[in-house]
Amino acid sequence: MPKFKSDAVPLPGDGPPCPRCQQPMLAFRHQQITKKQRQQPFFYRRWFRCYNVACKTTIVQFDADRQWNLEGERRESLERWLKRNEQRMRST
Numbered sequence: 001m002p003k004f005k006s007d008a009v010p011l012p013g014d015g016p017p018c019p020r021c022q023q024p025m026l027a028f029r030h031q032q033i034t035k036k037q038r039q040q041p042f043f044y045r046r047w048f049r050c051y052n053v054a055c056k057t058t059i060v061q062f063d064a065d066r067q068w069n070l071e072g073e074r075r076e077s078l079e080r081w082l083k084r085n086e087q088r089m090r091s092t
């Protein structure tokens with residue numbers, strides 16, 4: 001099986017502004033959804049990159065773009081944990 005460095009496909013147009021520097025970001029999506037994505041609890045349908053070299057933010061992923069492979073209690077538990085983690089990261 002060939003090994004790709006990245007399966008990220010750029011999406012046309014500007015993405016939303018970077019949460020840190022407010023510059024428009026570039027949007028990406030997976031070239032195709034493979035076993036690798038399906039084996040994870042979730043993956044992101046699209047994500048964004050900030051190319052501003054003066055900005056520390058590189059990759060930005062939004063909850064709304066999360067595609068879940070889990071259901072029920074296991075998903076709720078992981079979602080709760082992710083939210084707690086995010087809050088901790090924002091406060092630092």
Ligand SMILES: [Zn+2]
Pocket residue numbers: 018019020021022023050051052055056057
């Ligand atoms: Zn930025």
